[in-house]
Amino acid sequence: MTEPRWLTADEQHSWLHFIGVVELLPGALDTQLGNDAGVTHYEYLVMAVLSESPGRSLRMTDLATRTNATLPRLSRVVLGLEQRGYVERTSHPDDRRAKIAKLSDEGMSFLEETAPGHVAKVRELIVDALTPEEFSTLGRLSQKLLGRIDPEDRFGVHRGPAEPSTADAEPLARLGIGAPATRALAEAGQTMLGDVAGASREHLLSLHGVGPRAVGLLETALDARGLAPLQR
Numbered sequence: 001m002t003e004p005r006w007l008t009a010d011e012q013h014s015w016l017h018f019i020g021v022v023e024l025l026p027g028a029l030d031t032q033l034g035n036d037a038g039v040t041h042y043e044y045l046v047m048a049v050l051s052e053s054p055g056r057s058l059r060m061t062d063l064a065t066r067t068n069a070t071l072p073r074l075s076r077v078v079l080g081l082e083q084r085g086y087v088e089r090t091s092h093p094d095d096r097r098a099k100i101a102k103l104s105d106e107g108m109s110f111l112e113e114t115a116p117g118h119v120a121k122v123r124e125l126i127v128d129a130l131t132p133e134e135f136s137t138l139g140r141l142s143q144k145l146l147g148r149i150d151p152e153d154r155f156g157v158h159r160g161p162a163e164p165s166t167a168d169a170e171p172l173a174r175l176g177i178g179a180p181a182t183r184a185l186a187e188a189g190q191t192m193l194g195d196v197a198g199a200s201r202e203h204l205l206s207l208h209g210v211g212p213r214a215v216g217l218l219e220t221a222l223d224a225r226g227l228a229p230l231q232r
Contacts, residue, residue: 025125032121037114042067043077044118047086047111050103051211052178057102059092086110112205115212119219132224139176169194170225177217180209193221198228 007015029041037044049066050056058066064074078101081087086107092098103111127135170193173182184207190196196204196218204210204218219230 028125029118029121033114033118036117037110039114042069043081044111044114046074046077046081046101047103047107048211048213050087050101051108051111052180052209052214054180054209055102056108057100060089060099060101063101081107108211111212115216119212119216122216123220127220127224132226135224170221172196172218175217175221177214178209178211181207181211181214184209193218193225194227196230197222199230201230201232204230 026041033039033041033044039047045067046063049063050058060071060074060078063078064071067074069077078087078089082089086104088102088104090100090102092100126138130138172185172191172193172195175193177185185191185196185204188207190199201215201219204215205212215230221227222229
């Protein structure tokens with residue numbers, strides 16, 4: 001038998017710190033969203049994914065894949081969101097056995113109201129704890145790890161190795177804002193990070209496919225690279 005490749009003392013030290021972040025961060029995000037908006041982080045994720053999908057809707061099976069959940073778990077969560085008026089479920093027009101989940105107008109409004117507090121917590125716990133260079137490195141390392149963990153890119157957040165670029169000329173597709181948001185911005189003539197610098201936040205949210213999560217990621221990227229922030 002091949003001898004196991006045990007972690008060295010330095011590797012073990014780094015691994016335990018990384019696992020600490022992985023284990024504790026979801027609870028911290030749950031607490032903030034629960035206290036401020038009465039939802040869990042997973043419920044927020046479901047609505048955020050729907051907000052950035054074409055027509056703000058997805059098949060339940062596709063939504064389960066995008067949010068890394070079993071279909072029974074997703075069904076329970078969507079039922080709760082449905083009861084609050086945030087999500088609607090209908091039968092697929094071409095397959096009556098398939099269900100479609102759609103973010104309602106009320107759900108979109110709720111998401112837009114909730115996103116600033118959530119982004120502030122993400123900034124407090126992660127972004128502002130690092131220098132812009134460290135956060136950029138974290139993004140590249142996370143992208144590399146996702147290539148191993150999620151090689152099929154079910155979440156649509158990694159695009160392969162990033163190449164060096166100036167801040168203004170950094171492609172929006174590399175920021176993990178999602179394919180619908182990237183397409184919507186491209187149709188509006190905005191393909192590089194510099195194209196959205198100083199843009200109106202309200203205008204970006206009015207573009208079909210651009211949700212609060214995408215706008216939050218754009219704001220983070222602009223701030224980290226010292227570019228003009230979005231206008232409120």
